[in-house]
Amino acid sequence: MIMMDWLAKAMGLPDHFLSTSENGGGVIHTTACESTLFTLFVARDHLRLKSDTGSQNGHSTVSSSAINVSSMVAYGSKLAHSGVEKACLMGAVQYHPVGYDDNYSMRGHLLEKEIEADIEKGLTPFFVVATLGTIHCCSFDNLKELGEVCEKWGLWLHVDAAYAGSAFICPETRHLLAGIELVQSFNFNPHKWLQVQFDCSALWIKDRQKLDTVLHLDPIYLQHSKQDEIVDFRHWQIPLGRRFRSLKLWFVLRSFGVTGLQKWIRGTMDLAEYFADLITKSEHFELFRPRSMGLVCFRAKGSNDQNRALLKSLNEGREIHLIPAEIDDTYFLRLAICSTQTTQKDLDDVLNLMLRHLQKL
Known part of the structure; x- marks a missing residue:
């Protein structure tokens, strides 16, 4: 938790991603693909488990009991990493790639056009992956525009900054983070460009309570006397066990500064x-x-x-x-x-x- 807070502060991420905030926090995964799959699971099941009906952010929604996984739709740029589509295959949801502008950037109006068309077809949009540093050519999706569209329609916005995220440790690059306050989760790989040995993939969540809602399984053999006092990271990942990845992150941050x-x-x-x-x-x-x-x-x-x-x-x-x-x-x-x-x-x-x-x- 300390290492992830150090890293978030070094990169200029919003305070609501810190473990000291009311609901945020970070966890170290193996790869960006794992983080994409994990956040997709959380977004998918959080929507399905909602008990409320009616309207959300001024737009009509369907009741959770009527949401079929096969009708749920996730979005990403046509230049997004193949791990996004793979996560959708594993999550049994539809994946609809979105076009890009002349700068190879996914824009808000292009996303919204896809969302509106899918809603007309009776589908349920729920998840968007914005790429900061596409694998093809290191282009950057327009985070602010995508965030505004996701906020309007009540979609989870996840950021995949696997490669380029390391550069945000330099303040002069952070204009590319405009709109980060609208993001639900943010991920990058320090093992790609920040001198950390593989594997070390940093994921921050804006609202950790959603993890407890979806992934909190508590059989008797996993219960312990401190579980109401600490953050239990088995709810923040797919496996139960964890490697001590924060140690190598500590060595790099302390060695280089x-x-x-x-x-x-x-x-x-x-x-x-x-x-x-x-x-x-x-x-x-x-x-x-x-x-x-x-x-x-x-x-x-x-x-x-x-x-x-x-x-x-x-x-x-x-x-x-x-x-x-x-x-x-x-x-x-x-x-x-x-x-x-x-x-x-x-x-x-x-x-x-x-x-x-x-x-x-």
Whole structure:
């Protein structure tokens, strides 16, 4: 609880996510996929277990007894991680991906259009995943607009910031958190970009009472004399047992300090900008979109097939390893700066290596 409060404060998250607040708190999961599945379960069953009927936030709702899981709908960007759709499959709910604007951002009006259409079909919207730092190209959904739509219709808004969330330790990036006060849960992976060993996925909940409503199972063999005095994290996760993940988070925060981690994050973004400049100046390569955080999305000037062949050649060469993505029928390569050992010379070498492999095609 102390570590999660330290981390929340370092990232500038709202006080209502702190364990010292009236209802909030944080827990460490294994991965962002687990946190998405967990919050989907909570949102789904909390809605179904509601005893009240009538109206919610000015809009008509159905009684809990009439809600069938198969009619419930969750939403995420078409660029959301596959873990969102997987959570919906495991939760037996429908998943309706939402489009994006020219900046690859899911916007409020696009979400609301889907919600209204589904309600007309007799479906029950209940859960939205906003991505801050999409896996394809590190784009950012419009959190404020999505939050306002979710508040209007009474939907749970979960944030998946698995990769890019680490950057919020730097104040200059926090404009991307505009609307965070409207979020029900927020998750990112310190094990991706914040120097913490795998696995360590940080999840904060705005209202922990909803966990007690949905997941509080209390058989006699799990009861103990202090259960009314402490936060019992078996209600905050899928398994009962827990690893002591907060210890490695403590070591990183105490070793680097907030200023040290800020310096590290800024340094990796500077290196990514350096590589983006190399791509821009090259006559053989081009950026797919401007550098975002520590990620550079680029491609060889040519066809998708040529870029596929280049990636195959590079990865088979085993000197570097790149992962591709494809958006709107454009195939591109991705380079993320995550290592403490990366230098500008390494990035010069990467460009020269790619040129050599390109010439062989």
